[in-house]
Amino acid sequence: xxxxxxKFERGRIYATVPVPPSANMYWRKRMIVSRGTSRSITYxxxxxxxxxxxxxxxxxxxxxxxFKNLVxxxxxxxxxxxxxxxxxxxxxxxxxxxxxxxxxxxxxNVTYDPITKADPCKNDGHMKIRLxxxxxxxxxxxxxxx
Numbered sequence: 001x002x003x004x005x006x007k008f009e010r011g012r013i014y015a016t017v018p019v020p021p022s023a024n025m026y027w028r029k030r031m032i033v034s035r036g037t038s039r040s041i042t043y044x045x046x047x048x049x050x051x052x053x054x055x056x057x058x059x060x061x062x063x064x065x066x067f068k069n070l071v072x073x074x075x076x077x078x079x080x081x082x083x084x085x086x087x088x089x090x091x092x093x094x095x096x097x098x099x100x101x102x103x104x105x106x107x108x109n110v111t112y113d114p115i116t117k118a119d120p121c122k123n124d125g126h127m128k129i130r131l132x133x134x135x136x137x138x139x140x141x142x143x144x145x146x
Contacts (some may be wrong), residue, residue: 002016002050002126003016004017004018004058004126005058005061006045006058006062006064007062007064008062011132011133012130012133013067013130013131014128014129014130014131015129015131016060016127016128017055017058017091017126017127018051018126018128019078019079019096019125019127020051020090020094020127021045021047021048021051021093022085022086022089022090022093023088023090023092023093024088025045025047026044026047026048026096027042027043027044027045027048028043029042029043030043034127035145038141046053046054048093048096051097052096052097052100052101054073054131055094056097056100056101056102059098059101059102059103060101066078066101066102066103066104066105067103067109067131067133068104069134070109070110070111070133070134070135070136070137071103071104071108071109071131071132071133071134072110072111072112072113072131072132072133072138073110073112073113073114073129073130073131074112074113074114074131075091075094075114075115075127075128075130075131076115076116076118076127076128076129077090077115077118077127078118078119078120078121078124078126078127078128079117079118079120079121079125080121080122080123080124080125081120082120085117087115087117090115090127091113093130094127094129095104095107095110095113096126103113103131109135111136111138112134112138115127
């Protein structure tokens with residue numbers, strides 16, 4: 001079984017974390033009907049709350065101070081099987097959980113956030129992440145300037 005956790009090395013935070021639930025499983029919507037009018041509320045699902053608590057526990061046990069300023073995020077996703085998954089759906093739950101754990105003040109502090117998808121690890125899906133503090137935004141590539 002894979003060991004999950006955070007470590008601090010040379011000014012960076014490295015972590016191995018379980019696969020987060022997709023955004024579709026993390027957020028839930030409910031219709032509230034009151035006095036003849038209805039409105040929709042969005043909330044974090046039980047699965048999302050459990051994942052968030054796990055990330056908080058792993059980060060607290062590591063006793064690593066969180067970042068206060070801009071952060072570069074890099075992640076590698078090792079899926080547990082060959083099902084199709086969208087990296088964007090993984091990112092939101094993971095970022096929300098990292099924010100809740102105090103890794104950074106808000107996910108708007110993340111200036112760079114690629115997630116690379118690796119080959120599946122049968123029955124052992126996980127993510128490896130590296131967080132690097134930075135003081136500036138990434139340089140805009142020339143192709144984007146035209």
